[in-house]
Amino acid sequence: MAILIDEQSRFIIQGITGREAVTMTRELLNYGSQVVGGVTPGRKGRDVHGVPVEDTVRAFTEHMHVHGAIVAVPPAFTADAVLEAIEAGIKLIVIVTERVPRRQVAQFVEYAQQEGARIIGPNCLGIISPGKAKMGGIGGAADATHRAFTPGHIGVMSRSGGMTVEIANALTEAGLGQSTAVSIGGDAIIGSTYAELMPLFDADPDTHGIAIYSEPGGPMEAQLADYMRESGSRLPVVAFMAGRFMDAMPGVRFGHAGTIVEGRADTTAEKIARMEAAGIAVADRIEQIPVLLKQRLQA
Numbered sequence: 001m002a003i004l005i006d007e008q009s010r011f012i013i014q015g016i017t018g019r020e021a022v023t024m025t026r027e028l029l030n031y032g033s034q035v036v037g038g039v040t041p042g043r044k045g046r047d048v049h050g051v052p053v054e055d056t057v058r059a060f061t062e063h064m065h066v067h068g069a070i071v072a073v074p075p076a077f078t079a080d081a082v083l084e085a086i087e088a089g090i091k092l093i094v095i096v097t098e099r100v101p102r103r104q105v106a107q108f109v110e111y112a113q114q115e116g117a118r119i120i121g122p123n124c125l126g127i128i129s130p131g132k133a134k135m136g137g138i139g140g141a142a143d144a145t146h147r148a149f150t151p152g153h154i155g156v157m158s159r160s161g162g163m164t165v166e167i168a169n170a171l172t173e174a175g176l177g178q179s180t181a182v183s184i185g186g187d188a189i190i191g192s193t194y195a196e197l198m199p200l201f202d203a204d205p206d207t208h209g210i211a212i213y214s215e216p217g218g219p220m221e222a223q224l225a226d227y228m229r230e231s232g233s234r235l236p237v238v239a240f241m242a243g244r245f246m247d248a249m250p251g252v253r254f255g256h257a258g259t260i261v262e263g264r265a266d267t268t269a270e271k272i273a274r275m276e277a278a279g280i281a282v283a284d285r286i287e288q289i290p291v292l293l294k295q296r297l298q299a
Contacts (some may be wrong), residue, residue, distance in 0.1 A: 002129035002180045004202040015073035030142035033133045057088040068092035077105040080121040095121035105189045125161030125183040152177015155201040158213035174290030179207040195223040207262025212239040221271040225278035236296035
């Protein structure tokens with residue numbers, strides 16, 4: 001099994017005729033994902049690598065079940081694209097676009113929650129259930145994706161798209177495949193946090209452990225620690241915390257928009273302490289993640 005997507009998942013790409021989306025479409029099709037359509041207003045009747053293009057999302061949802069949508073439109077149009085997808089009844093929306101205004105993100109994330117839809121991102125690479133499907137640009141070309149991601153029993157969540165791949169590589173090299181890997185996004189406000197995705201992994205019998213890539217800034221690690229304490233999760237969790245040098249540099253931004261250390265609670269030392277107190281093992285290096293997971297899985 002997997003979470004969020006599998007080989008039966010059908011999805012569309014909003015902004016499919018954009019340069020990066022055209023490349024993404026080819027990569028997804030080559031991996032075996034079911035891309036059933038694309039949306040670019042004014043481009044109805046065209047196709048991208050054989051995928052039909054329509055002007056609206058409803059042109060697809062009115063005559064077929066569409067499991068999800070990838071939003072790959074410019075930042076100025078992202079909110080409209082997300083709202084269109086939600087209103088058309090799509091329940092899983094992956095937003096790869098960067099630099100979406102924070103206020104707009106807060107608004108459409110709240111609307112999605114009201115309508116029972118789940119958002120991944122913005123500013124993410126997407127989702128992959130190895131050997132089944134991927135949704136977004138995660139992993140790149142199909143051959144590279146197959147090398148990095150292998151079917152197995154470890155769930156992966158990461159605030160960095162690139163580090164999602166690095167963690168999968170480390171796990172694969174250690175003989176630990178992945179159930180589902182999710183690039184959750186690096187912005188200050190995102191649709192699905194670690195704690196919000198953990199119940200899905202907990203409910204998946206094929207997920208036996210969790211690997212996480214974390215960064216300074218924001219409350220997500222504290223929320224995860226609270227979840228682990230309160231839920232009695234069955235899953236061993238191993239995290240890697242990047243940017244430890246930032247503890248001596250308050251106010252400095254580390255890579256992503258969401259990694260601004262505004263107070264003691266946002267520091268790596270505090271995050272590590274909270275996670276360890278909740279039973280989460282924290283690795284010193286990425287390559288240590290598989291070692292710690294194997295120890296916990298055998299305990």
